[in-house]
Structures are given as C-alpha cells and as structure tokens.
Amino acid sequence: MKAPAHFAFAPCALLAAALLALAAGASAGAASEPPAAPDFTRADLAGTPIKLTEFRGKVVLLNFWATWCAPCLIEMPRFSQWQRAYGTRGLQVLGVSMDDAREPVLRLARQHPPAYPLIMGDAALAKLYGGVYGLPTSFLIDTQGRIVARYRGEADLKGLEAKILSLLPGADR
Amino acid sequence: MIKGFAGFIRLASRPLLIGLLLCSIVHAAHKPAASISAAALVQPAALVAQLRDKSATAPVLLQVGSRALYDQGHIPGSRYAGPAGEPKGLESLHAAVASLAKDTPILIYCGCCPWNRCPNIAAAYDELKARGFGxxxxxxxxxxxxADWIDKGYPTESS
Incomplete structure (x- = not known):
C-alpha cells in the first residue's frame, strides 16, 4: 500500500518546513529557532551503536552519502581531514551511507578508512531529516543539538569549514 | 620557505587528490548521462502533464536509483528497478522488464545526483537499448x- 507523499511525509512536515528555511550553507535566521536534530541510534560498520544525542556538546556534521556518488567521494577525504584537525576541538563527523547494501561501503571503508564513523542509512532515517532526495546531503548540528544548516549537493567546502569553525566550542561568534 | 610552502600545498591538496582519485574511479566505471541523446529526454513538467492527462497512455515508469531514495519518495506508479550503475542493479532492471514487449514505452529516471554525475541513468538506458527496447x-x-521533483510539488508517493 503506497501512501501519497503529502500524507506519508506529514510527521516530518514541520522539520521539513524548518529545513527549507535553511538555505544551503546559510545559518538559521535570528527570528526562527533552528529545529532540533531528530535523535536516532544506528550501529556503525563495526557493530558499535551510535546514538546521535551522545554527541551533544559537539558540532556534528551529518553527511548522507553513497559509494556510487562521485561528489560524495570528493567530500569525504576533506571531512576526514577536518575530523582529525578539529575533533579535539569538538567536531564529530558522522557518515550515513544510502547504499542499498553494506558490501560496497565496507570495501570502500577498508580501502580508504575515514577518520569518522559510518552507519547505514535508509528511507526511515532520511525521512526523520525531512527527506534526503539527492546526494550528497549534509546537516550541520550545533552543540545544542540543533540543525543550523543543510547542504544539498556538493557543498562549498571552504564555506562549510568556516561555518564549522564558527560553531566549535570556544569560537568567537 | 619554499619547502614549507610546498609542504603546505602537499598537505592541503591531499584530501582533494584522494577525493578526485576516488571520484575518478567511480566515474571511470560509469558512462555519463550526457551520452544520452537529447531526443530521448523528457522534462519533468512534460511528464507531469502526461501523467495528469487521463487520455494519454502512461509509459512504464522505472526508478533506476537506490532503494533508500525510492522508498522516501517516487513518481506514482513507478517501480524500483535497482541502481543500474551496479551489477546487481542491472540484474534487477532485467527482471523489471523481463515480461515487457520490446515496443513498450518505458521511461526511466534516477535523480540521485546531478545529471552529469549520475552513475545509473546512462547505464540503464544503454542496457535497455541493447536489449532491444525501442x-x-x-x-x-x-x-x-x-530539487527537480519534490520541491516543485509534483505528484509523489512513498513506499
């Protein structure tokens, strides 16, 4: 039984509307409160449970990607670099693979191990975030667990890095 | 200073080089969507009009991207046929068209990535043509x- 989109997506409508207000790379305006990042728990590729709210107090870059997505593969090495450079300052990158199967993800992770955990995503997780209908898509979550920016398509990495740095604990705002 | 600068360039460009390497591996394995002739293309607005025209015969609609994308939202009536850029996806595509006559109007779509970066659409198109679908x-x-379908408010359903 297939549900019309406007009914199926209704539970996420508020979040989706809030996310629509976040232009790519732009922070939320002062007038509107950034939406809370929906919590979830998923096992990483090694089987270790990862709960999003356990990263509270850190800046989280939640990156939806896939092994067959060329722009995603451009971004990932840079995300690893940031994780190594800024991890001790409070950055946590989390990769969500939208591949249909684990095998290609495991293979890529073996060949080019990222410096951050990877989990397998699906439609349910994507819908939690208002829908991820193209890759890559990334969400920037501040230390209070709020989504402050959404990046659709290949991100402006320079701008994204500057945004991350501005959100890290102790950064001048 | 020069050595330092060169070292800086090496350090700064390494992730980009790795990314480009990974990207080139993916690209090398996939035929670009730009290889599909313009005559074979249908614009989203035109498909919406066709779907709304009850007197028109709708083509068999096949989504040739990933399951996670299809399950979130797809064109009403379309079937998941698997990511054609992967061997398993092609097998799934074969199964999806196995019972169809060769002259059946078929419309395929993906939308996983920007058109020129899509690993699935040209692979699916070429495969169907090679199998005699005209x-x-x-x-x-x-x-x-x-961006090109959901945001425009075009009809969508989810699994």
Missing part, C-alpha cells in the same frame, strides 16, 4: 529528485 525515454533531472 521506446525508451529518460526523465531529465538536472540537480536531483528533491
């Missing part, structure tokens, strides 16, 4: 399914 059209999705 009425294959391709939905032109410039950016992705979200």
């Amino acid at each position: 009425a294959v059209k391709v939905l032109y999705i410039a950016q992705d399914f979200g």
Whole structure:
C-alpha cells in the first residue's frame, strides 16, 4: 500500500518546513529557532551503536552519502581531514551511507578508512531529516543539538569549514 | 620557505587528490548521462502533464536509483528497478522488464545526483537499448529528485 507523499511525509512536515528555511550553507535566521536534530541510534560498520544525542556538546556534521556518488567521494577525504584537525576541538563527523547494501561501503571503508564513523542509512532515517532526495546531503548540528544548516549537493567546502569553525566550542561568534 | 610552502600545498591538496582519485574511479566505471541523446529526454513538467492527462497512455515508469531514495519518495506508479550503475542493479532492471514487449514505452529516471554525475541513468538506458527496447525515454533531472521533483510539488508517493 503506497501512501501519497503529502500524507506519508506529514510527521516530518514541520522539520521539513524548518529545513527549507535553511538555505544551503546559510545559518538559521535570528527570528526562527533552528529545529532540533531528530535523535536516532544506528550501529556503525563495526557493530558499535551510535546514538546521535551522545554527541551533544559537539558540532556534528551529518553527511548522507553513497559509494556510487562521485561528489560524495570528493567530500569525504576533506571531512576526514577536518575530523582529525578539529575533533579535539569538538567536531564529530558522522557518515550515513544510502547504499542499498553494506558490501560496497565496507570495501570502500577498508580501502580508504575515514577518520569518522559510518552507519547505514535508509528511507526511515532520511525521512526523520525531512527527506534526503539527492546526494550528497549534509546537516550541520550545533552543540545544542540543533540543525543550523543543510547542504544539498556538493557543498562549498571552504564555506562549510568556516561555518564549522564558527560553531566549535570556544569560537568567537 | 619554499619547502614549507610546498609542504603546505602537499598537505592541503591531499584530501582533494584522494577525493578526485576516488571520484575518478567511480566515474571511470560509469558512462555519463550526457551520452544520452537529447531526443530521448523528457522534462519533468512534460511528464507531469502526461501523467495528469487521463487520455494519454502512461509509459512504464522505472526508478533506476537506490532503494533508500525510492522508498522516501517516487513518481506514482513507478517501480524500483535497482541502481543500474551496479551489477546487481542491472540484474534487477532485467527482471523489471523481463515480461515487457520490446515496443513498450518505458521511461526511466534516477535523480540521485546531478545529471552529469549520475552513475545509473546512462547505464540503464544503454542496457535497455541493447536489449532491444525501442521506446525508451529518460526523465531529465538536472540537480536531483528533491530539487527537480519534490520541491516543485509534483505528484509523489512513498513506499
């Protein structure tokens, strides 16, 4: 039984509307409160449970990607670099693979191990975030667990890095 | 100073080089969507009009991207046929068209990535043509399914 989109997506409508207000790379305006990042728990590729709210107090870059997505593969090495450079300052990158199967993800992770955990995503997780209908898509979550920016398509990495740095604990705002 | 600068360039460009290497591996394995002739392309607005025209015969609609994208939202009546850029996806595509006559109007779409980066659409198109399907059209999705279909309010259903 297939549900019309406007009914199926209704539970996420508020979040989706809030996310629509976040232009790519732009922070939320002062007038509107950034939406809370929906919590979830998923096992990483090694089987270790990862709960999003356990990263509270850190800046989280939640990156939806896939092994067959060329722009995603451009971004990932840079995300690893940031994780190594800024991890001790409070950055946590989390990769969500939208591949249909684990095998290609495991293979890529073996060949080019990222410096951050990877989990397998699906439609349910994507819908939690208002829908991820193209890759890559990334969400920037501040230390209070709020989504402050959404990046659709290949991100402006320079701008994204500057945004991350501005959100890290102790950064001048 | 020069050595330091060179070292800086090496350090700064390493992730980009790795990314480009990974990207080139993916690209090398996939035929670009730009290889599909313009005559085979259908614009989203034109498909919407066709779907709304009850007197028109709708083509068999096949989504040739990933399951996670299809399950979130797809064109009403379309079937998941698997990511054609992967061997398993091609097997799934074969199964999806196995019972169809060769002159069946088929429209395939993906929308996982920007048109020129899509690993699935040209692979699916070429495969169907190679198998003798003579009425294959391709939905032109410039950016992705979200930007070019969902955001425009076009009819969508989810699994």
